[in-house]
Amino acid sequence: MRRALIVIDVQESFRQRPAWQAVNNPDIADDVNALVAAARADGDLVVWVLHAEPGGDGVFDPAHGFVRLLPELDYREGEPLLVKTSVNAFTTTNLAQLLTTHGVRELRVCGIRSEQCVETTTRIGHDLGYQMTYVVDATATFPMPHPDAPADRTVAEVLADPRTKQADDVVAHTAWVLADRGFATVATVAEVTGTLTRS
Numbered sequence: 001m002r003r004a005l006i007v008i009d010v011q012e013s014f015r016q017r018p019a020w021q022a023v024n025n026p027d028i029a030d031d032v033n034a035l036v037a038a039a040r041a042d043g044d045l046v047v048w049v050l051h052a053e054p055g056g057d058g059v060f061d062p063a064h065g066f067v068r069l070l071p072e073l074d075y076r077e078g079e080p081l082l083v084k085t086s087v088n089a090f091t092t093t094n095l096a097q098l099l100t101t102h103g104v105r106e107l108r109v110c111g112i113r114s115e116q117c118v119e120t121t122t123r124i125g126h127d128l129g130y131q132m133t134y135v136v137d138a139t140a141t142f143p144m145p146h147p148d149a150p151a152d153r154t155v156a157e158v159l160a161d162p163r164t165k166q167a168d169d170v171v172a173h174t175a176w177v178l179a180d181r182g183f184a185t186v187a188t189v190a191e192v193t194g195t196l197t198r199s
Contacts, residue, residue: 004045004104007032008089008111008118010073011050013059013066022155024167025140029072031189032110032138036074038193045102048073048081049089051117088120096128106131108192109184110138115174122184132184135192136175141167 053060082093146163179186
């Protein structure tokens with residue numbers, strides 16, 4: 001087995017935040033499931049990653065019960081399920097050891113958030129020598145408020161601020177940088193699964 005699909009932070013924690021109403025890809029589970037089905041059909045390793053902040057008293061604190069995969073996801077018993085406490089999927093898990101054990105040198109990544117945990121995992125994976133594919137439309141993120149904006153604003157106020165970077169723009173910029181700087185090949189679900197139709 002030389003390739004793996006890494007599904008990052010597609011978890012209930014995010015749906016518990018008000019910002020979920022502004023997520024750019026609310027059906028991300030469908031996109032991830034398509035990738036998972038293709039990975040299994042190809043005999044690839046599927047690795048699931050969750051983010052936790054123990055003691056943080058928020059939606060990522062395991063004590064509140066939200067650090068779990070979205071129920072729509074097609075997780076199968078026996079597939080690796082790792083829990084990280086850092087932004088990337090490598091630093092606080094045994095992911096690298098797991099991949100080495102399986103002889104994996106090529107990674108496809110997807111998940112939440114496009115420009116944070118998925119992008120950072122992609123960059124670190126590249127630096128560790130893996131061939132990276134960032135599956136752009138199987139990621140999701142949220143509008144990014146201006147750094148000077150108050151932290152306690154409502155989602156509506158964030159969206160109304162002309163300084164806010166909209167979620168689709170964040171995704172597009174992230175993919176552009178990863179591809180332009182050579183960190184990853186950027187692909188779509190259709191390209192990865194072979195369902196791309198040509199006119």
